[in-house]
Amino acid sequence: MDTPHTSCQLREYLGNRFVYAAISQRAGGLLLGIEMTPNQKCNYDCVYCYVKRDPANARRMFNVRVMLAELKELLQMHRLGRFKELSIFSKVPDELLRLKGVALSGEGEPTLCHCFAEVVSEIVNLRATAQWPDFKLMLITNGSGLNQQPVRQGLRQFRTSDEIWVKLDAGTDEAMRRINRTRVTADAVVNNMVAMGQWRPIFVQSFFCAFEGVEPREDEIDAYIRTLAEARERGASIAGVQIYSVVRPPANPACTRLPLNQLSSIARRVRAETGLCAEVY
Numbered sequence: 002m003d004t005p006h007t008s009c010q011l012r013e014y015l016g017n018r019f020v021y022a023a024i025s026q027r028a029g030g031l032l033l034g035i036e037m038t039p040n041q042k043c044n045y046d047c048v049y050c051y052v053k054r055d056p057a058n059a060r061r062m063f064n065v066r067v068m069l070a071e072l073k074e075l076l077q078m079h080r081l082g083r084f085k086e087l088s089i090f091s092k093v094p095d096e097l098l099r100l101k102g103v104a105l106s107g108e109g110e111p112t113l114c115h116c117f118a119e120v121v122s123e124i125v126n127l128r129a130t131a132q133w134p135d136f137k138l139m140l141i142t143n144g145s146g147l148n149q150q151p152v153r154q155g156l157r158q159f160r161t162s163d164e165i166w167v168k169l170d171a172g173t174d175e176a177m178r179r180i181n182r183t184r185v186t187a188d189a190v191v192n193n194m195v196a197m198g199q200w201r202p203i204f205v206q207s208f209f210c211a212f213e214g215v216e217p218r219e220d221e222i223d224a225y226i227r228t229l230a231e232a233r234e235r236g237a238s239i240a241g242v243q244i245y246s247v248v249r250p251p252a253n254p255a256c257t258r259l260p261l262n263q264l265s266s267i268a269r270r271v272r273a274e275t276g277l278c279a280e281v282y
């Protein structure tokens with residue numbers, strides 16, 4: 002936000018521990034992000050992740066009460082139009098300072114947060130009070146934890162207009178081991194996407210980059226597109242596919258941006274071969 006999962010040009014904690022403000026290209030404006038994993042825990046280790054994981058952070062715990070106080074403060078700042086007064090946001094056009102949502106995200110995988118359902122519950126309760134402006138709630142996830150009971154319990158509180166953004170960068174275990182450096186399998190993610198997508202629409206986020214100068218192989222792109230098509234055929238409602246590449250220097254300099262024409266070519270193939278709406282960001 003930029004969370005490691007998504008692309009943002011600006012991100013600022015404003016002295017907070019758990020809530021930050023970010024301008025997100027894909028959300029099209031201001032997001033208030035919840036740092037769900039202050040310990041930076043993730044079950045992926047993507048080659049392109051910008052997070053420099055520090056063992057000293059491993060014991061940092063989420064605190065729901067502090068998060069809520071910080072969220073209220075930023076909502077209030079937004080209501081009073083005070084973001085423009087901050088030097089980091091002073092040059093941002095007004096239309097990009099419109100609040101697009103509150104995102105459950107952060108420097109790790111948000112579904113690993115030990116109090117996921119409680120966080121959702123508290124934010125949904127806050128949203129329900131007339132005191133605060135209405136906002137969309139978003140989950141930005143690598144998809145591996147969507148089958149977990151506490152996560153399901155939290156997501157049941159989402160309303161129809163809230164959004165779930167799921168990462169899918171590859172269609173094979175071999176490519177996932179190389180790009181996402183995880184033991185989570187492609188099948189596990191697709192099964193979760195299908196189960197979630199049969200219940201409510203999801204968005205898919207897919208990152209492509211060159212690694213050590215080597216671009217994704219054609220057979221890998223084929224497998225990725227087949228995986229999207231399979232998820233759709235199995236009944237997953239996929240509202241959109243967001244294709245993107247490096248937008249700011251990742252922690253690993255071996256990872257470089259794919260040219261726009263290649264990203265566009267992948268998006269074209271997704272549209273033609275799966276019928277899904279795909280856009281490059």
Ligand code: SF4
Pocket residue numbers: 005006043044045046047049050051052107108109110143168
């Ligand atoms: S899934 Fe984990 S490792 Fe990959 S980009 Fe997101 S936070 Fe980083």
